Amino acid sequence: MNIIKKxxxxxIVTLVYVVLFITNTDKAIESTQNSMYYVLEMLQIMPVIFILTSLIEAWIPREVIMNSFGEKSGIKGNMLSFILGSFSAGPIYAAFPVCKTLIKKGASISNIVIILSTWAVVKVPMLANEAKFLGTKFMMIRWILTTISIFVMAYIVSIFVKKDSIPNIKDSIIKNKVVIKEEYCIGCRICERVSPSKFKVSSGKAKILNDIIDESTDEAIDKCPVKAIDYI
Incomplete structure (x- = not known):
């Protein structure tokens, strides 16, 4: 039963196929052939995507991702996300593991929405084909309205969806060292109140007292209003 629940x-899909084979064999065979086409496509694409995500995980520092796509990246992060999605290759399902890896490295929810949305509907090669078949005017108006919608949607999603709600994100962070970015710290003393054995505010900036990592460390990171505390 546990295997079925997981x-x-x-x-459900297997059950539907079984019922379909019993009730309408021809349709079942046609459906299986169509499914196998996409399975083979995934088998060709996903190994490359897994290699890409592994390279991002191993070779790109968390600080680089946070500066380029994180909460503090601002308009620069939005534009980089838009460009990354627009010039991406492959079907949209290939974007999901890439975006999951970017979130683990510190990318913001809003920038992930922008990457996924542009990957799906604003690819540069697709725009050329759209202009060819439907006309340049149609393509331009559709592109402008879609772009506006993407940024609005990214802002709305970032309000309602937090990283804690995404499976395996919090547990995936490597908790081997805590750092304080003094340029962001405002000396609010929230971290000191949450974890007095770990943090102390001195001269208007938070300082780390020891290397012990516990639940209060996570709480201090979550409650820091300017996100000045993080793991590396």
Whole structure:
């Protein structure tokens, strides 16, 4: 039963195929052939994506991702996300593991929404084909309205969706060292109140007292209003 609960979708799809083979064999065969096409496509694309995500995980420092796509990246991060999605290659499902890795490294929810949305509907090669078949005017108006919608949607999603709600994100962070970015710290003393054995505010900036990492460290990181505390 536990296996079924963990793979509900796969179980339901398998059950549907079994019923379809019993009730309408021809449609079942046609459906299986169509499914196999996409399975083979995924088998060709996903290994490359897994290699890419591994390279991002291993070789790109968390600080670089945070500066380029993080909460503090501002308009620069929005533009980089838009460009990354627009010039991406491959189907949209290939974007999900890449975006999950970027979130683990510190990318903001809003920038992930921008990457996914542009990857799906604003690819540069797709725009050329759109202009060819539907006309340049249609393409331009659709592109402008879609772009506006993407940024609005990114802002709204970032309000309602937090990183804590994404599976395995919090536990995936490597908790080997805590740092304080003094340029962001405002000396509010929240970290000191949450974890007095770990943090102390001196001369208007928070300082780390020891290397012990516990639940209060996570709480201090979550409650810091300017996100000056983080793991590396």
């Amino acid at each position: 793979n509900k979708l796969l179980f």
